[in-house]
Amino acid sequence: MYAALKAREAGVDVLLVSKGPIGRSGATPFGGTLLAYLDPKWINEPAKMDGASEEDYASTYFYLADEDHIAKTIQWVRDHLLSELEQMGLYFRRQPDGRVLFCPTRPKHTWTPKMGMSGRVMADLLRRKVLESRIRVMEENMVTSILTTGRRCVGATLFDIMNGEFNAVRAKATIIATGHANFLSRRSTGTREVCGDGLAIPYSAGAELYNVEMVLWHASDMAWPRCWMRLHIYPNPMPLTAETSKIVNKNGEVMYEQKENLEITSPYYLQLKRLYENVRRGKASFDGSYFSDLRHIDPHILNEYSYQTQFPKKVGINPTKDMIENAPSYHFLIGGVWVNFATMASSIPRLFAAGGATGHDGVTECMYDAQIATKSALAKIDELPTPEIEQLQIETVEKRITKLLENAGTEGGVSPISLKRQIREIMWEKMGYVKNEQGMNSALQEFAEIRHSEVPRMTLASKTKRFNYEIVDAFDVYNMLTACELQVRASLYRKESRGPFYREDYPYIDNKNWLKYIILGRKENGEEYIRTEQVSLKNKKLPDREEYLSSTY
Amino acid sequence: MNAERTHSVKLYRYDPSSDKEPYYEQFVIPHQKGMRVLDALDYIYEQLEHPFAYHWFCGTKRCGMCGVMVNGKPSLACWDAAQDHMTVEPLRHFLIVRDLVVDFSENERTLTELRPQPIRKAPYEGFPENLSAGKMQAHLDLMSCIDCRLCVAACPKTDPSDPTYKGFVGPYTLVQLAKIGVDPRYDVNLTQSLLKGRIQDCGSCNDCGETCPNQIPILRGAVDKLRDRLVDDGVYKIRAWSIIKKLPLSVRKWSRCKLNLTLGERINEAAT
Numbered sequence: 001m002y003a004a005l006k007a008r009e010a011g012v013d014v015l016l017v018s019k020g021p022i023g024r025s026g027a028t029p030f031g032g033t034l035l036a037y038l039d040p041k042w043i044n045e046p047a048k049m050d051g052a053s054e055e056d057y058a059s060t061y062f063y064l065a066d067e068d069h070i071a072k073t074i075q076w077v078r079d080h081l082l083s084e085l086e087q088m089g090l091y092f093r094r095q096p097d098g099r100v101l102f103c104p105t106r107p108k109h110t111w112t113p114k115m116g117m118s119g120r121v122m123a124d125l126l127r128r129k130v131l132e133s134r135i136r137v138m139e140e141n142m143v144t145s146i147l148t149t150g151r152r153c154v155g156a157t158l159f160d161i162m163n164g165e166f167n168a169v170r171a172k173a174t175i176i177a178t179g180h181a182n183f184l185s186r187r188s189t190g191t192r193e194v195c196g197d198g199l200a201i202p203y204s205a206g207a208e209l210y211n212v213e214m215v216l217w218h219a220s221d222m223a224w225p226r227c228w229m230r231l232h233i234y235p236n237p238m239p240l241t242a243e244t245s246k247i248v249n250k251n252g253e254v255m256y257e258q259k260e261n262l263e264i265t266s267p268y269y270l271q272l273k274r275l276y277e278n279v280r281r282g283k284a285s286f287d288g289s290y291f292s293d294l295r296h297i298d299p300h301i302l303n304e305y306s307y308q309t310q311f312p313k314k315v316g317i318n319p320t321k322d323m324i325e326n327a328p329s330y331h332f333l334i335g336g337v338w339v340n341f342a343t344m345a346s347s348i349p350r351l352f353a354a355g356g357a358t359g360h361d362g363v364t365e366c367m368y369d370a371q372i373a374t375k376s377a378l379a380k381i382d383e384l385p386t387p388e389i390e391q392l393q394i395e396t397v398e399k400r401i402t403k404l405l406e407n408a409g410t411e412g413g414v415s416p417i418s419l420k421r422q423i424r425e426i427m428w429e430k431m432g433y434v435k436n437e438q439g440m441n442s443a444l445q446e447f448a449e450i451r452h453s454e455v456p457r458m459t460l461a462s463k464t465k466r467f468n469y470e471i472v473d474a475f476d477v478y479n480m481l482t483a484c485e486l487q488v489r490a491s492l493y494r495k496e497s498r499g500p501f502y503r504e505d506y507p508y509i510d511n512k513n514w515l516k517y518i519i520l521g522r523k524e525n526g527e528e529y530i531r532t533e534q535v536s537l538k539n540k541k542l543p544d545r546e547e548y549l550s551s552t553y
Numbered sequence: 554m555n556a557e558r559t560h561s562v563k564l565y566r567y568d569p570s571s572d573k574e575p576y577y578e579q580f581v582i583p584h585q586k587g588m589r590v591l592d593a594l595d596y597i598y599e600q601l602e603h604p605f606a607y608h609w610f611c612g613t614k615r616c617g618m619c620g621v622m623v624n625g626k627p628s629l630a631c632w633d634a635a636q637d638h639m640t641v642e643p644l645r646h647f648l649i650v651r652d653l654v655v656d657f658s659e660n661e662r663t664l665t666e667l668r669p670q671p672i673r674k675a676p677y678e679g680f681p682e683n684l685s686a687g688k689m690q691a692h693l694d695l696m697s698c699i700d701c702r703l704c705v706a707a708c709p710k711t712d713p714s715d716p717t718y719k720g721f722v723g724p725y726t727l728v729q730l731a732k733i734g735v736d737p738r739y740d741v742n743l744t745q746s747l748l749k750g751r752i753q754d755c756g757s758c759n760d761c762g763e764t765c766p767n768q769i770p771i772l773r774g775a776v777d778k779l780r781d782r783l784v785d786d787g788v789y790k791i792r793a794w795s796i797i798k799k800l801p802l803s804v805r806k807w808s809r810c811k812l813n814l815t816l817g818e819r820i821n822e823a824a825t
Contacts, residue, residue: 026610227592
């Protein structure tokens with residue numbers, strides 16, 4: 001949305017296509033916190049309170065990130081974005097004394113209006129601006145393919161979920177901003193509609209992907225009810241208190257407490273390591289039997305500043321008296337479309353990517369990407385001719401939909417949703433936090449089996465074109481298979497462990513050999529390849545090798 | 554999973570492109586721990602592989618897209634508990650796309666049309682602007698609206714099939730207008746928007762506020778504050794408004810809905 005607004009401001013004809021309603025789907029509404037990099041003078045705090053640095057943030061990405069990009073993002077958010085958003089009308093929550101709400105131990109966070117709700121409010125503001133700016137919006141439209149001419153992006157094909165119409169769009173420039181949390185495993189934080197589209201579709205069009213093996217897991221999401229598997233009980237510092245949640249095993253022993261590890265910016269992988277140790281000792285399980293404990297936190301803070309705590313209350317758990325059962329959820333990738341981080345240009349000309357689609361985290365950071373991608377996309381755009389599109393590419397996708405509808409209701413088929421379920425089960429069982437070569441090879445075999453034996457039998461129940469979500473499910477199956485297979489292949493390729501990526505057959509961090517991006521691509525003839533690129537760190541010297549489970553990244 | 558407890562779900566089905574009239578399907582599904590209405594719908598769709606049209610994205614009370622009627626009452630499927638016996642129908646007062654999916658686009662267009670561009674009272678002087686939490690409280694009260702429109706389904710005055718319906722935009726749109734109306738940073742003239750949206754048709758029954766899954770004080774926090782503006786501007790005259798607005802909500806509901814007493818609103822055309 002931010003990219004569309006910036007392009008519109010520049011006077012360009014913009015079409016915004018979203019698989020769900022803009023601002024109400026995808027990962028943004030889940031943004032719990034605004035990473036704001038508060039200047040100490042804004043909150044009347046000593047300068048030493050400033051807790052964000054490039055190095056700090058490189059560790060969030062387990063050092064598989066571009067330091068220059070991170071530095072520029074931090075500076076831009078602090079110097080430009082906060083005032084732009086406030087000017088647009090965003091209310092950064094104030095404390096009773098008028099200062100912006102912040103956490104005393106980690107003043108780079110702020111909230112609007114509550115922890116757990118910030119992304120939703122931000123997304124709503126942008127949605128309103130988009131609608132008022134008369135940008136053409138096609139909501140609940142699924143991009144089914146990226147159109148190319150001579151390896152150059154020239155548009156996309158779209159499927160309108162509401163009415164079943166198929167369309168093709170010609171574009172001089174295309175920006176992918178599909179977000180990053182995908183619903184690819186049994187327990188996932190991804191919303192219903194995000195099923196690897198932002199990975200599989202650009203990859204199939206020839207764009208390179210990177211870091212797709214780097215899946216971040218949440219260790220402290222609600223274990224039940226099922227649809228709340230995306231409900232994160234934040235281990236991060238809370239507003240106005242030095243206290244953080246405690247993660248407690250089934251014996252009541254504290255497994256993890258972020259306030260003891262404040263130098264670590266992203267607690268998620270440390271939580272996972274502690275969880276794994278407890279699972280091995282039989283004190284917790286990956287299906288539950290461990291808890292978030294908020295009982296030591298001031299109830300006023302929980303009630304006033306946290307959106308999340310109303311959820312346990314709704315199912316009879318009082319967070320000030322009871323602990324909340326947790327289970328891990330597959331969260332998002334610190335990877336995606338491989339781009340030039342200075343321009344956000346992908347490896348296909350005229351295709352750009354921003355935010356979660358490129359593996360970047362945080363609502364505000366994603367907006368930095370968006371404005372860079374927009375600037376790059378608009379450079380000399382007036383001089384570009386209107387692109388020609390190849391009819392054959394459009395027909396191929398259209399035929400796929402026609403065939404699905406023609407065969408709907410026939411006996412002996414397999415439903416798309418059952419295949420989605422199978423794929424998620426394979427990912428949960430074999431591509432969980434703990435991985436090994438045998439399990440991953442077996443996952444690849446099972447995906448191949450689905451692709452070759454089950455997908456051709458995929459049959460819809462109804463021929464209707466009105467909100468026939470089975471058609472979306474069918475396209476999701478194609479995308480999920482591609483995204484998951486790529487993830488397994490990259491995971492097999494990385495012969496070390498790092499951050500949330502744990503291979504029990506390589507239980508060490510190998511900076512000497514694997515401080516590298518793993519990049520996957522397809523040649524014009526369809527042949528797939530894997531290559532690597534060295535990550536250069538200017539601000540940090542890492543040891544060649546470290547034991548994974550005892551390390552802090 | 555508790556194998557003994559089950560849920561009986563009667564599901565509304567209707568495809569306007571092919572069905573002459575709606576019909577219902579019945580399912581008995583096993584209970585899951587803490588089961589929400591959405592979990593029950595997911596079970597039918599995913600485990601029983603019985604495809605029907607239903608809307609949801611986040612599953613955690615953020616997207617506001619899973620509103621349905623459960624046993625005749627508006628319900629956010631991801632938030633409310635699955636009942637042992639439940640009839641699940643599409644959110645009322647909206648156009649049905651198919652089965653449980655309704656179309657919010659008309660409602661959205663109306664809001665975009667009615668929502669004026671707010672103008673800052675003073676030039677913006679840089680982050681963080683001088684704001685007090687107290688002054689922003691009224692705006693904050695409305696910020697947790699997730700656009701689910703359960704309030705519209707709950708409102709007895711927004712039924713387009715009711716012969717007395719005159720085009721009242723309903724509580725959701727009023728909340729969105731009030732958000733900018735109560736924001737101390739902005740000067741905004743809402744008179745035309747409110748009259749065009751027929752705020753005078755609000756019956757003050759507070760069914761909207763009672764239904765809101767985020768407990769937004771819709772009547773007092775939005776509608777009454779908008780009425781205050783109209784009264785202050787001399788656009789709107791309400792008998793004994795300063796007294797009425799302080800009455801307990803239950804009394805207002807009773808007098809308005811049971812006795813059919815109106816506020817005696819009169820629009821001062823000259824002031825509009």
